[in-house]
Amino acid sequence: MDDCLFCKIYGGEISSEILYKDDYCFVIKDINPVAPVHLLIIPSVHLAYLQSFEVEDFKILNSMYKVAIELAIAEGVSESGYRLVINQKRDSGQQVSHLHLHLIGGHNLAGIG
Numbered sequence: 001m002d003d004c005l006f007c008k009i010y011g012g013e014i015s016s017e018i019l020y021k022d023d024y025c026f027v028i029k030d031i032n033p034v035a036p037v038h039l040l041i042i043p044s045v046h047l048a049y050l051q052s053f054e055v056e057d058f059k060i061l062n063s064m065y066k067v068a069i070e071l072a073i074a075e076g077v078s079e080s081g082y083r084l085v086i087n088q089k090r091d092s093g094q095q096v097s098h099l100h101l102h103l104i105g106g107h108n109l110a111g112i113g
């Protein structure tokens, strides 16, 4: 999609270190981390809102969660704990409409969100 930050990162128009990539999604570090571990798991195709998902799109979401769980282990937060967040629309504070899953961990998040 034109003028989408995450599509531009995926397409290489905006440079960002891609930490992981598979057929469904890619992973970058959040530019403004709220915790020592803050990664974004992002579908390679432009998906926006969960309410519009088709069956095939849920396969992508499933894969994104699997990647997030594996990354939590790789980043060393699977035992200490972590949070997986998808923001949707205005009241969530969503900034980028291209769907993404936040993996947040590495310090105590109790009381935050």
Ligand code: AMP
Residues within 6 Å of the ligand: 005, 016, 028, 029, 030, 031, 032, 033, 040, 086, 087, 093, 094, 095, 096, 097
């Ligand atoms: P959300 O508020 O759920 O839409 O999350 C968007 C996230 O993207 C925020 O946590 C931002 O810090 C992050 N972000 C914005 N621009 C970039 C970028 N160029 N590279 C990595 N993360 C970014």
Ligand code: ZN
Residues within 6 Å of the ligand: 001, 004, 005, 006, 007, 008, 045, 046, 047, 098
């Ligand atoms: Zn996009």
